[in-house]
Amino acid sequence: MGIAERKIRQKEEFRASILEAAWLQVLSDGWQSLSIRKIADAIEYSIPVIYNHFENKEAILLEFTKEGFQKLADALQEVKNKYDDPAAQLEAIAHAYWDFAFDHKEYYQLMFGLGIPACDRVNQIGEMKHMATIMISTIQDTIALSSNKDVDYFLKYHTYLSILHGLVSIQMIQKEGRPDDNKKLILQDAISGFITALTAG
Amino acid sequence: MGIAERKIRQKEEFRASILEAAWLQVLSDGWQSLSIRKIADAIEYSIPVIYNHFENKEAILLEFTKEGFQKLADALQEVKNKYDDPAAQLEAIAHAYWDFAFDHKEYYQLMFGLGIPACDRVNQIGEMKHMATIMISTIQDTIALSSNKDVDYFLKYHTYLSILHGLVSIQMIQKEGRPDDNKKLILQDAISGFITALTAG
């Protein structure tokens, strides 16, 4: 009897249609405005049926998060295969990572919990410039003392801030609470590398 | 007549009490659960009075965002003053930045829009390991070809991912839409520095 099989198939299709409707929602209006009600409306079913296929809203988001990491890993593997030299691979992977993040912004934002609250307005905040000024002036001073003075200080500032923000947010995502003090080795490693490159020119 | 002055003073105090109540809320339950209703309840006033002092909820969050950047800038300036050598300043600032982020987690999360949706569960996602494996194996290959083979590959992996994530999220915060292609210079700069440090040992 193929009835059970058909039921499973239908359930699968239903599930897929929920995800598809959700994805269209996300593409047109972003994560913030995704709602169970809108999904139910799109698939022309009542709200509770969605809870037969997903435990809650977060489970739907989790599905896309997994999908996102899957796609990212695939993309990285693909470019890695194009090179034999590991250093060249590292560079290619970095570019692929970058491309993925901006080509699939919705995924990336969900995957790393980014751009959710006041991100649209964070660049309108004058207070950020203060912090930037301190960093930039210090970088300019460092360059002035280095062997190569043609270094783009603004570029270096972005690199510097990015490394810091990256270290922090990665650490924050991975662990609850304050990280072990020996995790500062990572900070030390990244920053000393940055400074060496900067002072060498 | 000091009536006008008193009124201004009272308004200021009212505003401060709203922010204080909001901050206590945030400290005990996080940004997600902060609500106008709870603030109103805490200050023992009705809901709409809050809208006499803040245009909306985001305006309250913006206040804390500004406060956060102010505190961060102060902290950075303070440690900068302790050193004369710019390179040493850069290092000290990096540490101060790190300390701030984890000593004032609530601020930092708001400032950079972090940890909002599924961040608690992002480390439970198996798919992330796949991505990590690809990166780590490549880093191990690079180390194997380098002059110093005692490098901690796991530390390097964290550094590598952090730089990438930092670059991306910083860029994402600052600009709407895909960034100029010449912004890839920042990526190039950071990654080539990382790779140089890695291959040199």
Place this chain on the structure above:
DNA sequence: TACTTTTGTTAACACTGTTAGCTAAATTGA
């Protein structure tokens, strides 16, 4: 005291995620 402005209130609107309880359809066993 009469008038005007400010301040604060209640009550509602339009949303959100989630669930209890019922109805109607589909499937199963006799």
Place this chain on the structure above:
DNA sequence: TCAATTTAGCTAACAGTGTTAACAAAAGTA
């Protein structure tokens, strides 16, 4: 084929959210 049972889907509600319109009361002004 018919009754029993399982399942699917529905309506309606609960408990929240941000926000605002309309009104009452208090405070300040002439």
